[in-house]
Amino acid sequence: MRISTTAxxxxxxxxxxxxxSSGLIANRDSPDEFAVQRQAPLVVPPDFALVPPAPGAPRPSDSSASxxxxxxxxxxxxxxxxETNTLNRAGTAEVxxxxxxxxxxxxxxxxxxxxxxILAAPEGDGQAARAVI
Structure with a gap:
């Protein structure tokens, strides 16, 4: 009985x-879960006379996660x-x-x-401060 329990x-x-195991024997390359972003949902365009996109061109409606x-x-x-008027009057700074x-x-x-x-005054706790009028 003791041998069967041990076995x-x-x-x-x-x-x-x-x-x-911490990857010694079964070392698998797993994807980075923080680099995954959601894909934009598919939509039916209102105009069916659209030209197909150029191969390799980025999707116009898709932006990066950042x-x-x-x-x-x-x-x-x-x-x-x-604000616009103030910025226009200020102009641009020299490079x-x-x-x-x-x-x-x-x-x-x-x-x-x-x-x-004032700039050369030593730092203090303010106890010796006084106002002169």
Whole structure:
């Protein structure tokens, strides 16, 4: 009785052993579940005189998953008339504006000693602060 119980238990453990493998024996290439995207549903076009698409051309109504995510997070919004007018009046910045600002020959406005004093002040907890009128 003891031998048959041991044999049944050993056979059961041997049958379950392949489930514990981490890809050593049964190494399978599985698809990346995060790279799968849903296909757009099929629709009947209203015009049956459409020309067939060119071979290899992307589908016109299909967008990538990343573009769909961006559209969901940041929906396209139209600008108001005031915002459009402001942007038109502002124009475009020069391409080299960052280099021009960082150039030592660029003239800057001297804000005076007050600004320098504020920037050079030591950090504190505010207990010694006082207002002078």
């Amino acid at each position: 049944i238990l050993a056979t059961g453990l041997l049958a379950l052993l392949p489930a514990c 573009q769909q995510a961006l559209d969901a997070l940041f929906p396209p919004q139209s600008r108001s008339a005031v 080299s504006i960052r280099s021009t600002v960082g150039d030592p020959g660029t003239y800057t406005v001297n804000k005076g000693t007050t600004t320098r004093t």
